[in-house]
Amino acid sequence: MIINHPHQHTYLNYYEKIFINKRFELDYYGSSLRDDIEYVLRNDQRPTINIISIGQTYLPGASKILKEEQFKRLKFDNIKNPDYIINNYHLRFGKTETIDLEKYTKFRDLIVDNKLVSTIYKKK
Numbered sequence: 001m002i003i004n005h006p007h008q009h010t011y012l013n014y015y016e017k018i019f020i021n022k023r024f025e026l027d028y029y030g031s032s033l034r035d036d037i038e039y040v041l042r043n044d045q046r047p048t049i050n051i052i053s054i055g056q057t058y059l060p061g062a063s064k065i066l067k068e069e070q071f072k073r074l075k076f077d078n079i080k081n082p083d084y085i086i087n088n089y090h091l092r093f094g095k096t097e098t099i100d101l102e103k104y105t106k107f108r109d110l111i112v113d114n115k116l117v118s119t120i121y122k123k124k
Contacts, residue, residue: 032110032118033062036086039108040120041070050078053086054097081123088118 033053040049051074053059060076085104091097099121107122 032088034065036118036120037063040084047073048075049073050075050082051084052079052082055091057088057090083123085121
């Protein structure tokens with residue numbers, strides 16, 4: 001479980017893995033959002049980055065933990081044409097979300113304990 005830090009809450013023992021696999025989201029608290037946002041900021045040096053999340057997350061709130069200069073680089077209001085889309089697979093009940101793979105490419109998968117926790121998509 002130590003190797004999963006700071007995402008240790010996604011750890012599942014052998015029996016839980018069998019039962020939970022593809023039945024429940026792993027990152028219920030959305031803690032992967034900070035890691036995902038910091039990854040984007042480290043790998044994109046533009047002064048302004050338009051970023052959104054899909055599912056039941058609040059990206060502006062999760063971003064408040066960042067340093068002020070990092071937070072100022074982020075914009076969350078360009079829903080129709082963001083530079084990045086973060087999916088932590090915490091979808092609203094009964095909803096499905098799709099990513100237009102003609103416009104976006106997979107930029108990074110966050111994998112913890114061999115389970116997909118979140119994905120970042122980047123505009124092509």
